[in-house]
Amino acid sequence: MKRDARPDFEAFAGDLFGEIMLADSAAAVSVQKKPLSRFVPGLAIAAIAGAAAAWLAQNYGVPVILAGLLIGLAVNFASADPRTHDGLDAASRHGLRAGIVLLGCQVTAAQVAAMGLVPFAGLALVMAAALLAALAAARATGQSASAGLLGGGATAICGASAALALYGVIGRERIDQAQFTLTLVILAAASAIALVTYPPLTQMLGFSDAQAGFLVGASIHDVAQAIGAGFAVSDAAGAQATVVKLTRVAMLAPLVTLAALWIAKAEPLPAGVGRARVPMLPGFILAFLGLVAINSLIPLPPMLAAHALTASKTLLLLAVTATAMRTRTDLLLGLGWRAVMPVLAATIASLVVALAFAQWVIA
Incomplete structure (x- = not known):
């Protein structure tokens, strides 16, 4: 039977050798390049x-990531139009990677070293407690280890940014988009609640600036809200919270690497499904480390670092909004209370451990 020579990949969908045939017949078959304009609608x-979310955040104090998630979910009917798919997929995938890379402009090796050995040990305990609590909660509620790793890792590092990075190595084959979106919603909500409640808690307990800065920097997910909570206590507490929080951000690369190795063994994909293997270091994490190294050797001008942070937040907001728009709300609502438990358990564990360490160890 004669095969149609049109550049239609669906014609080879049932053919096990479709890709080989396309490659071998490249000289004979003219494959038309898709125009870049296909990305424009999405x-x-x-x-x-995203602009609407930023306006709400600026004028009403709503956390911008939470606003982006809610607006994206509210207008997800737009993703029913196939013309939006390429643009939304590009924003959710490439936007998040670029945003995470640019976070490297905010971290230096000197900042990590300046924190000192004792606070760093406490930070490691807080991160470990968040991960273990999330994994235990996922197992207790009958969820996969991937769900625990996503919720715990995102809570341990930097909220939505870490969740996006972890989702990149865990893969859609292990966690569906509805579960991922709900995790982002719970992370944003928990971080917003912490911003309001943690500073009064430190004052009620009579914490010093060093103790308060460690507590909010080690236990609040979102970078901006962790730093904002520190400065809500005092300038000294804000400076301490900044160092502690950026140290957590610096742990993004090793955590994603370990997560990729562990999840490949804990939940291996069936043969022929997804990627054949998980890379030890994803490309965007290598780029993140490269920027950290450059910023450590040659500190970036403050204005350039500020612009990089703005660009990072913008790209991450676009990625979160696009991800929410591509999520089916019926699947999201059908997840139930169990899907919330990993993030909730990790949040409580990180607060308890950070509180105990700040009270009994940090002077």
């Missing part, structure tokens, strides 16, 4: 939704 609607 990127435009994600940008509009």
Whole structure:
């Protein structure tokens, strides 16, 4: 039977040798390149939704990531139009990687070293407690280890940014998009609650600036809210919270690497499903480490670092909004209370351990 020579990949969907045939017949079959304009509808609607989220955050104090998630979910009917798919997928995938890479402009090796050995040990305990609590909660509620790793790792490092990075190595084959989106929603909500409640808690307990800065920097997920909570106590507490929080951000690369290795063994994918193997260091994590190294050797000008932070937040907001728009709300609502437990357990564990360490170890 004669095969149609049109550049239609679906014609080879049932053919095990379709890709080989396409490659071998490349000289004979003219494959038309898809225009870049295919990205415009999806990127435009994600940008509009992201701008609305930024406006809400600026004028009403709503956490910008939470606003982006809610607006994205509210207008997810737009993703029913196939013309938006390429742009939304590009924003959710490539936008998140670029945003995470740019976070490297905010971290230096000197900042990590300046924190000191004792606070660093406490920070390691807080991160370990968050991961273990999330894994235990996932197992107790009948969820996969991937769900625990996603919730615990995101809580341990930097909230939505870490969740996006971890989702990149865990893969859609192990965690569906509805579970991922709900995790982002719970992370944003927990971080917003912590911003309001943790500073009064430190004052009620009579914490010093060093203790308060460690507590909020080690236990609040979102970078901006952790630093903001520190400065809500005092300038000295804010400076301490900044160092502690950026140290957590620096742990993103090793955590993602270990997560990739562990999840490949704990939940191996069936043969022929997804990637054949999980890379030890994803490319965007290598780029993140490269920027950290450059920033450590040649500190970036403050204005350039500020612009990089703004660009990172913008890209991550676009990625979160696009991900929410591509999520089916019926699946999200059907997840139930069990899907919330890993993040909730990790949040409580990180607060308890950080509180105990700040009270009994840090002077």
